[in-house]
Amino acid sequence: MFTRDLRVRDNPVLHAAAAAQRCIPLFVVDDAITGSSYMNANRASFLADSLADLDAGLRGRGGVLVVRRGSTVAEVVRVAREHDADEVHIASDVSRFAQRRERELARALGSCGAELHVHDSCVTAVPPLSISPVGGNDHFSVFTPYFRRWQTQVLRRPLRAPGTIAVPQLNAGEVPTARLLHPGPPSPDLCTGGEQQARKLLTRWVRDAVDDYADRHDTLADDGTSRLSAHLHFGTLSVTELLHRVGNRSEGARAFARQLAWRDFHHQVLAARPDSAHDDLRPRGDRWRRSEEDLDAWRAGRTGYPIVDAGMRQLAREGWMHNRARLITANFLAKTLYLDWRLGARHFTDLLVDCDIANNQMNWQWAAGTGTDTRPNRVLNPLAQARRFDPDGHYVREYVPELRHVTGRRVHQPWTLPQDERDKIDYPDPIVDLHDGASRFLVARTR
Template identity: 60%
Template sequence: MTTSIAVFTSDLRLRDNPVLHAALRAADQVVPLFVADHGLARTGFAVPNRVAFLADALADLDAGLRERGGALVLRKGDPVAEIRRVADRIDATEVHIAGGVSGYAGRREARLRAALAADGRTLRVHGAVVTAVEPGEVVPAGKDHFAVFTPYFRAWQRIGQRRVLAAPRAVPLPELSGLRSEPLSAVTSLAPGTPSPGLPEGGETAGRRRFHTWRRSGLDGYADDHDDLAGDATSRLSPYLHFGCLSPVELVCRARESGGAGAEAFVRQLAWRDFHHQVLAARPDAAHTDYRARHDRWRADDAEIAAWKAGRTGYPLVDAGMRQLGHEGWMHNRARLLVASFLTKTLYTDWRIGAQHFLDLLVDGDMANNQLNWQWVAGTGTDTRPNRVLNPLAQARRFDPDGAYVRRWVPELAGVRGPRVHTPWRLPEDERSRLDYPDPIVDLEAGLARFRRARRRD
């Protein structure tokens, strides 16, 4: 009997999983395998929040496999060495894995291909697993990627997507006696520490439940409500997409089945995710270097950076976003844009400092979306208006007009009624003195002038 290996990476699901589907078609038996990569600590992936979510996702995946006669084999160490050992132990003819876009994923794939070829085995890499449209599938004439979203989105919409694959009914395993499988503690040990208290539950089961609930109650109004900070009308599906607990192909398909302006707006956001993946696939150095150099001479004020991280800048909407991040390992997208603009433009601090702090906490943090969104806001990325600055007071008036979002996340200001909560320094002195809340660490006009001078100079 022939045996193949389905290596799970960022595709921790049974439904619409081309990797598992192809592995089952290619052989009589399949070993589902996940390697807790000890190199992840060096890449910045292995932090308590993501590792806790990952452990949930793996436990859920294993349970689903066992319902179908299979089981997840979990190993820890160098992924190439561990995959090679398992392949040798079960005499696998093929190894199937999802394609990745980061430099790390590319190097891992090249090493794995060479190692398996030396053993007489074949590596099959599958696209449209992590993204709805595979990076490189749509490119402008004479170039290797789109640098502007709108023309990319037009081309993206014209691409016919593959069909959505059903979950397998059965996953036949070979005899696994003697094949070591680590406990889940091998994963959680990658990042010792306490996760944020408000983390979402990980896994395909939780992700599908969240999507179906939101599709019924939130999708129709998404176009109008997704920027409402207090209303919290976003899907909150980004962690499940990041770990592949949900398929982007299936989400696009289901949204289009629903139809309407909300569905169109949601699909556009999924396309933004693909856009960043195709940029990073073509320019892996953009994870750490400016996509478009502005020759910035960034400031590095340790006290200001610490205040920003702690949510103590004196600007309540900025601080609310940063505190939501600390509590949930997630932040509303509108707040992400604001806090990033405040750090990179109002404080004129290097975007890499903010990107790393986000990677330290975000459950959905990855190189493509995190780094390139930070570059977009900092004006070093693909934004066609690189010098735009988001004013926290104007943003507050528009997206948190009665201050409900601020009062939810900044308890020192919970007793301040109405929009006055956004400008506590303007409260009467007796009221202000009772608040354990700092004055603004920077004057907005002074920060804006400093940024404009810096960009003109360069």
Template identity: 60%
Template sequence: MNVAVALFTRDLRVHDNPVLHAAAGSASRVIPLFVLDDSILRSQFTSPNRAEFLTRSLRDLDRGLRQLGAPLVVRRGDPLAVLRRLAAEQPIDEVHLAADVSGYAQRRQETLVDGLPVRVHVHEGSVNAVPPGAVTPTGGNDHFAVFGPYLRRWLAVERRRPLAAPKRLEASTVAPGSLPEREEICSGEVAPELAVGGERAGRELLDRWVGELVDDYPEGHDDLAGDRTSRLSPHLHFGTLSPVEVVHRAGSRTRGAQEFVRQVAWRDFHHQVLAARPRTAGEDYRPRGDAWREEPEELRRWQEGRTGYPIVDAGMRQLLREGWMHNRARMITASFLVKTLHHDWRSGARHFLRHLVDGDVANNQMNWQWTAGTGTDTRPNRVLNPLRQAQRYDPGGDYVRRYLPELRSVPGAAVHEPWKLAVDHRRSLNYPDPMVDLDEGRSRFLEARLGQR
């Protein structure tokens, strides 16, 4: 009897899962395994919102696997030690897992390959639509630092077709263990409007997106109030949806589909940067010699959505309410912190990781560095003016009123500049005055940044 372990990491699904597909195809019995990794649980990358999404996803994965014939086996500890103990319960012939890009994931992979007495198969194409190593520039560089050339190569890569879920799995004799509750992973409050985790929820979202909404993406993706984005990012982060299948289902027949697929390419772009430069999770990719300001009260006001600039505050309140934020709002709020207030991008990245259900070390950190001008951005000194952004992407003020109840009585575009209202009206709003003059903040940043040259 041949026994294979399918080690789930960020691929919590039964459809289009190269790890599960390979394990089912090579062995008579399969142990679907998920390890609650203590090294991850103790790190800054564990948060209540992601723990809630994870536990729901694990329950849904277990349901899907049981329908196929083999329950999810859950253990806690160091993955290598867990697999060694598991082998004492049931002789194991091989282990399958997905390749991933973070420094920790790469070290985990190496540890398992070197430390297990059985063959370990590492499968590309589970976490990315195009694996990092499949797209490299000419001239010996190990990654692309500019998105445009990367995208051209990425689009030209021949991608595999999505894999069907296995028809049947033969369970092992290993006891499955208990599925974890969220509180066992991370205590703390969960966003009240957090997205539902699990492959079923992800596939329902994907069906609606590609069937009804994707064609309108070019006109609607920056419409803050319209919220015409896919909201698939949490499912891509946890792998309850396959990026290969998402790209395949979206296709390229319409401009909307092409623009959406381009965003998936951005995700892969940041992953290939982190795969090649793992230290950029905490260090500047392109150091600018910044002397960042440290003003804890300013940072707290930004975190709480009390900066006095409604478009910024609405984004930050959406984050607290939903554990998610519209991409345009992420750009506006990040620029305000690092460019207008001149705070270290790492402070913003940590706050986002505490709350974002799709908080991905590659995309979160590299997008913050892109905004800060320390990453792959070719316009490092660009400053987004939040008032101009509001006028362009929330012209009627509906996004602001949705997330700032204290401003719901302010009609139309006037909501973006409440300091211009009549004195009595302004005082009745219980909303703070702007914490910084935009022109002064911009000048301060540019003087500090350009002065380093």
């Protein structure tokens, strides 16, 4: 059964199932997901692309994607009974929903004489909780010691796609469209889903860009990132294959691998602490402010700080945001505005195509200082961040068109323009003084 492993290459689940005389490549459109607030128009569009591409990949090997809609447990059991299946294969995952689904599947299949096989290293490179610190703790709470152990792990070798897939005669069902999964319109510049698109990006990344990653990954206008995050989330690309392809050949490749280790790190934290999807991992006694006006300004990209607003508008336009902009915008909400990080995480969940619970929630907790950051009270100055990571203002001009004709570095501080020029720009004044915001946060944290 496919979940977050929508590919035919390097897929341990499909590899194991296809070895049988008969195999039913099944995907269940689970109403518990599509009917929840987690499903958004952007993820629906990417998922529909990916399922259509997966179906084409299976058909090219003699198979077909079998689609059912309803409860995952009920539909898997129904298909297993109809075709006398004695094994069901699935990828492991760490969210509370996925863990509950796995337990319920195992019980339900056992009652009809089938066995559930759960495969690690499908969603992450190193299985969550497969490495643990000395002293009895079940997970690492600090990244650096985790990374040292992560680097020593021997990754499995990537698997070839099955040559042929023998599927019994059955009604395959219809591959869902984006509109069927979610009725809303996606972001106008949303990326395309599917394994074939992932492999094109992978080839280009390894050939042309990864070696420069260490120097370029934080530069906002240059965007030296891989743009593979959505493909890793939906499993149209294997993180294990990605690490093998990138290798250890350069400083850039090693820096990129470190970022993938962060992804594994967050998954092992959530696996051990599923409550941290919503509760502070390390409570700081925060009494968050409530200001719908400030929250709305942040969501709309109208805070008066162009580097923050550019990030928020990129999110709305593309369903994606540069990693440095994510940090800037999250830190600004949680610390300068002192609004609850969960409000920001919810907005990201509403729009991000690459959003998964582990990375989104853990990154937000890191930015808010309630997670694994070893300097939980640091406050980023968005103006300093702009000078460092968008020195010429190209990123701001791309996403904040009101400021497109502002020359020089004043694009980051439009309130310093002469009044006659300022009056011509439909752009708000800052909603908060940076010094006042930082002071308010620090006082609240230390009282």
